[in-house]
Amino acid sequence: MTHQALRIIFIVAALGFSSGSHAGNIKNDYEKAAAKGDKEAMLNLAFLYEAGQGVKRDHTLSRRWFEKAASAGCAEAMNNLGSLYDAGDGVKQDYARAKYWYERAAAAGSPSAMHNLGLLYSAGDGVQRDEKAANSWFSRAAAAGFSAMMGY
Structure with a gap:
């Protein structure tokens, strides 16, 4: 199992498989941390939007959060951007x-x-x-x- 898959499983477990207030709180916590420059929070937001956990699935927002995390120096986000373009997942294959x-x-x-x-x-x-x-x-x-x- 890939590191990305494990992270998504962890996030889904943390959200309690719900889209209720608990999921919204986690998203809000990540957004607050991301606004302070926390690259891990940016990465986790990208995974939330990629998986559609606690938020509406949105490839564009997922890519944007990966880009922000990559700009902050997150190697995992850089690799995930590569994977998006490699597979053409939510972007034109390039x-x-x-x-x-x-x-x-x-x-x-x-x-x-x-x-x-x-x-x-x-x-x-x-x-x-x-x-x-x-x-x-x-x-x-x-x-x-x-x-x-x-x-x-």
Whole structure:
């Protein structure tokens, strides 16, 4: 299970699977923290809007919160922006933008982004197919703790 999926499960559990006042309070708490520059709160708001938990599902707001968190230096948000553009999830598919965000996240230490760069190079999505570069990124991801790459 990915870190993103675990975070969404945690947020959903914290919301109590409801859209009532408790869910609204959590959203409000995240918004207050985000207004003070808390990048984790920005990231959590992005996940709330992505999953539609306690709020109406909204890909545009989700992307905007990922962008704000990325601008605040959140590597996980950078990686998630890469994933949005890689898959065309709520945005027009754009491998060049996916690569840009994955590279920023990898430079910030994200093992998932390193893995995702390996996938881009392995498949030749938006880049020239390059197994050597792919293997290099997979090795970096494993060294940085990306568990799916252990033993690669």
